[in-house]
Amino acid sequence: MSQGRHEHPHFNKHRAEALSDAVFPIAMTVLVLNLKVPTVLVRGQLWAALQAEGALWYSVVLTFAIASVFWMLQHRVFDALEAMTAQTMRLTILTLGFVTLLPFTTSLLGEAKGDPLAFELYFTNQVAIALSMALKLEVARIQGDLSPGGTARRTRHRVWSITLIMLSAVLSAHYLPLRRMWTVPVALGIAARLIRKALATRKGVKAADGASSPA
Numbered sequence: 406m407s408q409g410r411h412e413h414p415h416f417n418k419h420r421a422e423a424l425s426d427a428v429f430p431i432a433m434t435v436l437v438l439n440l441k442v443p444t445v446l447v448r449g450q451l452w453a454a455l456q457a458e459g460a461l462w463y464s465v466v467l468t469f470a471i472a473s474v475f476w477m478l479q480h481r482v483f484d485a486l487e488a489m490t491a492q493t494m495r496l497t498i499l500t501l502g503f504v505t506l507l508p509f510t511t512s513l514l515g516e517a518k519g520d521p522l523a524f525e526l527y528f529t530n531q532v533a534i535a536l537s538m539a540l541k542l543e544v545a546r547i548q549g550d551l552s553p554g555g556t557a558r559r560t561r562h563r564v565w566s567i568t569l570i571m572l573s574a575v576l577s578a579h580y581l582p583l584r585r586m587w588t589v590p591v592a593l594g595i596a597a598r599l600i601r602k603a604l605a606t607r608k609g610v611k612a613a614d615g616a617s618s619p620a
Contacts, residue, residue, distance in 0.1 A: 418486060421489055428501045432505055439515055440462065475538075479500070485561075486541075490550065500537040503530060521583060524575075525575050532572050535568035542560065570590045574586065
């Protein structure tokens with residue numbers, strides 16, 4: 406056991422995980438409240454009324470997809486932690502606090518009708534979620550509470566990658582036309598995936614070479 410782990414009181418990791426598993430699905434379920442059922446309709450105009458709310462549907466689907474990724478990342482983060490201290494517990498609660506804001510920023514995105522500021526605020530919310538996860542991993546690493554081996558290292562790379570992707574979305578929404586803002590985060594996402602695959606392949610080749618080398 407490392408010296409850092411003796412110096413920090415520990416909290417029950419499984420309780421934090423249970424809290425996370427409660428907050429994420431509640432926030433993801435509340436998203437549907439942003440969708441409005443048409444109440445005053447002319448016969449045969451239902452499809453047109455639904456299309457008029459297309460931005461809201463888009464924002465809900467987008468957020469549900471991103472929140473699902475964050476939920477899976479959160480589980481990877483918990484798996485990478487051998488123990489939780491007061492610092493990593495506070496960062497976990499901070500992450501969940503930003504998750505509870507998702508229904509608000511999602512509604513803002515759907516109602517703002519393409520306002521760049523709505524996109525900036527929306528993706529700033531996503532950056533805050535990802536960055537708080539990344540900081541939790543870094544604090545755990547400094548305190549000696551991060552699991553050794555490649556799994557924790559890959560989790561750190563994933564979390565920092567999505568942090569940079571979301572940050573690029575904020576900057577793209579601010580500096581680029583909205584129709585082109587997706588090019589930068591999508592390109593970064595593809596690049597991050599290719600780099601992870603290349604590193605995994607390289608590691609596999611090294612492991613195979615090491616196994617085949619004579620003793």
